[in-house]
Amino acid sequence: MDEESVERIAARAAMHHAREASTGARRPGAPAPPARPAAVRNTVSGGSVHGPVIQADTISTVTIQAPAFPSAVPDPETWPVAENLDPVTFGVRPAERVPGRRAAPPYILRARDGDLDTALEQAAQDGGLVLVIGEPFAGKTRTALAGMADQLRGFRVFAPARGTDLRGLPALLNGRRGRYAVWLDDLDGYLDDGEGRLEPRLLAQLAALKAVVVGTMREDAYDACRAAPHGRVLDLARTVELAREWSPSEREQVSLAHDGDPRLADAARSSGPVGVAAYLTLSPLLWEEWWRARRADRHPRGHALVRAALDLARCGLTGPLPMDLLLKVHEGYADVTGLERESAEDALAWAVARRHGLLPLLVRVTGDTWRAAPILVEAAARHDELPAVPGPVWGCALETARTDPAYDYGEVAAAARAAFRRAADDGDTTALHSLGLLAESLGQGEEAEQWFRRAAAAGEARSAGRIGRLLAERGEDRAAEPFLETAAEAGDAEAATLLGKLLQARAERCFKAGARHGSPEAAQLLGDLRLARGDVDNALYSYLDAAWAQYEPVARSMGLIHLLWREHKVAEVWLRRAADSGDACAADFLDPLSVDTLERAVEFFQDDAERRGFDASNLGVLLEEHGRPGEARPWYLKGYEQGDAYGAFRLAELHKKDGDDAEAGTWYRKAADMGHLGAKRALGEAPEP
Numbered sequence: 001m002d003e004e005s006v007e008r009i010a011a012r013a014a015m016h017h018a019r020e021a022s023t024g025a026r027r028p029g030a031p032a033p034p035a036r037p038a039a040v041r042n043t044v045s046g047g048s049v050h051g052p053v054i055q056a057d058t059i060s061t062v063t064i065q066a067p068a069f070p071s072a073v074p075d076p077e078t079w080p081v082a083e084n085l086d087p088v089t090f091g092v093r094p095a096e097r098v099p100g101r102r103a104a105p106p107y108i109l110r111a112r113d114g115d116l117d118t119a120l121e122q123a124a125q126d127g128g129l130v131l132v133i134g135e136p137f138a139g140k141t142r143t144a145l146a147g148m149a150d151q152l153r154g155f156r157v158f159a160p161a162r163g164t165d166l167r168g169l170p171a172l173l174n175g176r177r178g179r180y181a182v183w184l185d186d187l188d189g190y191l192d193d194g195e196g197r198l199e200p201r202l203l204a205q206l207a208a209l210k211a212v213v214v215g216t217m218r219e220d221a222y223d224a225c226r227a228a229p230h231g232r233v234l235d236l237a238r239t240v241e242l243a244r245e246w247s248p249s250e251r252e253q254v255s256l257a258h259d260g261d262p263r264l265a266d267a268a269r270s271s272g273p274v275g276v277a278a279y280l281t282l283s284p285l286l287w288e289e290w291w292r293a294r295r296a297d298r299h300p301r302g303h304a305l306v307r308a309a310l311d312l313a314r315c316g317l318t319g320p321l322p323m324d325l326l327l328k329v330h331e332g333y334a335d336v337t338g339l340e341r342e343s344a345e346d347a348l349a350w351a352v353a354r355r356h357g358l359l360p361l362l363v364r365v366t367g368d369t370w371r372a373a374p375i376l377v378e379a380a381a382r383h384d385e386l387p388a389v390p391g392p393v394w395g396c397a398l399e400t401a402r403t404d405p406a407y408d409y410g411e412v413a414a415a416a417r418a419a420f421r422r423a424a425d426d427g428d429t430t431a432l433h434s435l436g437l438l439a440e441s442l443g444q445g446e447e448a449e450q451w452f453r454r455a456a457a458a459g460e461a462r463s464a465g466r467i468g469r470l471l472a473e474r475g476e477d478r479a480a481e482p483f484l485e486t487a488a489e490a491g492d493a494e495a496a497t498l499l500g501k502l503l504q505a506r507a508e509r510c511f512k513a514g515a516r517h518g519s520p521e522a523a524q525l526l527g528d529l530r531l532a533r534g535d536v537d538n539a540l541y542s543y544l545d546a547a548w549a550q551y552e553p554v555a556r557s558m559g560l561i562h563l564l565w566r567e568h569k570v571a572e573v574w575l576r577r578a579a580d581s582g583d584a585c586a587a588d589f590l591d592p593l594s595v596d597t598l599e600r601a602v603e604f605f606q607d608d609a610e611r612r613g614f615d616a617s618n619l620g621v622l623l624e625e626h627g628r629p630g631e632a633r634p635w636y637l638k639g640y641e642q643g644d645a646y647g648a649f650r651l652a653e654l655h656k657k658d659g660d661d662a663e664a665g666t667w668y669r670k671a672a673d674m675g676h677l678g679a680k681r682a683l684g685e686a687p688e689p
Helices: 003-023 113-126 140-151 169-173 200-208 219-226 229-236 248-254 262-270 276-292 300-314 323-330 344-352 374-380 391-403 409-425 429-441 445-457 461-473 477-489 493-516 520-532 536-548 554-564 568-580 584-590 598-609 613-625 629-641 645-657 661-673 677-682
Strands: 128-134 156-158 180-184 212-218 237-242 362-364 369-372
Touching (some): 113 140, 113 212, 128 200, 128 219, 128 229, 140 212, 169 200, 200 229, 212 219, 248 262, 248 276, 262 276, 262 374, 276 374, 300 344, 300 362, 323 391, 344 362, 391 409, 409 429, 429 445, 429 461, 461 477, 461 493, 477 493, 554 568, 598 613, 613 645, 629 645, 645 661, 645 677
Parallel strands (some): 128 237, 156 180, 180 212
């Protein structure tokens, strides 16, 4: 007998001792009570055990016939004894696999165990049928086997396959001195209309030999068989009904489990109405279904949607999660392909469907908020094949924890740091960058810079951009440039822009030095830089330095600056000089065809006004400036509809001119909400320039 059986028997003995003290129930081995007539109905503990009792003396005259019995049935002396039956071998579905743990966790005492023990004790004395019924996944098989191990110790047990002809059993057992039991899990499979099924006469023959038949049935199958002719044998059963949902006292028994199996603790904590037995049984089934669904030909989007909720829970976000967050996260799993084959609606429907009518993979909390089923969250810790939470998912978790007061950002950040460190130790350079971002979010600037430098040295362009910005902010432009260049070449537009500004500033310093030392070319280029940023006066001084040095290429620049000042005659002289020197650009400015007309200007903007808000609003300005406000209005509206705040601002100005202050205020408000400074000033929300 194994260690678990010994401890289980000890626990049951203690329970029986308590029952005897309060009810006078007989202990195993105590003298049997006087035999009752066969027609007496036995009722124990409020009706949990019931059924006519077949007494041995009542059927002692039954003649046992010996029909042909399949030779494949092993010798009864080789049948295993009840206390040595392996639960999984004899019908119990295994729980989640855990290294070092048995497939079936330790048995936990159930509230109906006393009633089952009584039924088995009576059957051990008199023979007959003991039946455990209940809903699917109520734990019927495990409870029945545990009861047999305790109350039928020493009985040799035969567990026939479905379809086995049972009629020869009485003849096979007749004359043997041992005690025997027949185990019929899912008894309805042995009650059909075929030959060799269990029926009242066969049960009577077995009972005459003091043999015990123990079976289980689902409630729906039990009800169906009771209504059918082949179910009459059920009238003779001692029946124990087992509830699927565990009572508080049953859950408390989990804490008394001798080896602290984590699967039991998880089930007792999270199973709820589905019951501990169902939770243990369904855990591997649900996990396998979810894990296999990642294949492109199954439910890849459904898998990814559930995985998003599961990974966020692994990050510490165990509360309700908005569907928008799950949809954002689930798109980022590089190892899940075929998402386009399944719609988000179909994926959600698959994820929330109740498996075996009991448990979904994704649970709705309230409204459009969800969480991964606890059964998956708890199983995730026991599965090595589940990849680590990706860095982007940690990023979403950190952002959510930062803004949602329901979570402790410090706790989530600590878990993220540990995860990023593990990934970095495994050579993941993106984890180095993530460590930098995390330290930065916690105000740990020095540590952040160290992580960014390590990541940049490992080739992480994002970290190079980060270091470049930090150095630029500290005025270390030359040190920042190589980092920014690395990031710019990798497609970092912000780094490229900042690098351009730094180089532009350096170029201006160089041009100043060149001009100061007499280079007219440097003077002109310095003027171009100044003109580009709107510093027209200083640009002119630089151009004059080049002109006084008789630097011919400056002619075009001098012409352009005079055009800006509307000094067309002076500008024409400079541009003519440049054109005569071969400057094609200057020649274009002198081309008579370049003289603008209203029609050409309208044509210029109208080409793209249907597609771009800026051009639509600009066309409206052009028409308004030429006295055509009625034609301008629809273009302003189109510009606004295409996202151009200036269109809304110009509409406000038109309404103001018309004296409609209320409508003008409405459009100023719209423009201001889109960020237009002029509208904000009109509303008194921004200082005058």
